[in-house]
Amino acid sequence: MAVEQITKSRVDGRFYDRHGDHIGVIFKLYPYEFMVEEEFGEACFRDIVNIGLCDAAGRSIGGTVWIEQPLFERDPRSKWLLPTYLEREAPALMTSYARKPIYSREGLGIRLQQEGRVIQEQGMNSGIRKRGFHPPGAGLYA
Incomplete structure (x- = not known):
């Protein structure tokens, strides 16, 4: 799913796909230090208990x-x-x-x-x- 297909609910601030289903896992390549500066950053970390942010293990090195x-x-x-x-x-x-x-x-x-x-x-x-x-x-x- 493309990033453009992800929406943030105005009601609960959580992330949903184009069908209205809550997104449970996101595989991310975007650096956390940039993510917190983005418009969606706060919402992403607020919903952290409900979604898993999977990062490619090799990216840490x-x-x-x-x-x-x-x-x-x-x-x-x-x-x-x-x-x-x-x-x-x-x-x-x-x-x-x-x-x-x-x-x-x-x-x-x-x-x-x-x-x-x-x-x-x-x-x-x-x-x-x-x-x-x-x-x-x-x-x-x-």
């Missing part, structure tokens, strides 16, 4: 970038990983990087910096870490 730093720390010579540090631990000589929130979604909170100069930035800051930046045409590095 795949939807975040926090896993990259410990992986890089474990194998800093890996050809598959870019150098990744918590912001306070990044080497001072790291002047080209992507600065990203730990919970980075939809490109929010990202700053691309090349040779100490900001080349692109997208709002929002929380739980920052730095990751190696490989500019187009720069060739491969180890």
Whole structure:
């Protein structure tokens, strides 16, 4: 069922399908932190005892970038990983990087910096870490 087919009752504030049946389980892909800001967010959490919000288990890891730093720390010579540090631990000589929130979604909170100069930035800051930046045409590095 498409999201557009879900309605919220003005009487009880609960969610219903197009046939008028109460929705008991919703499989969601939308991040909770964005959901609470939406018009329907409050209603969704108010009805939480009557519906099950099923989230894809892998999203708890795949939807975040926090896993990259410990992986890089474990194998800093890996050809598959870019150098990744918590912001306070990044080497001072790291002047080209992507600065990203730990919970980075939809490109929010990202700053691309090349040779100490900001080349692109997208709002929002929380739980920052730095990751190696490989500019187009720069060739491969180890």
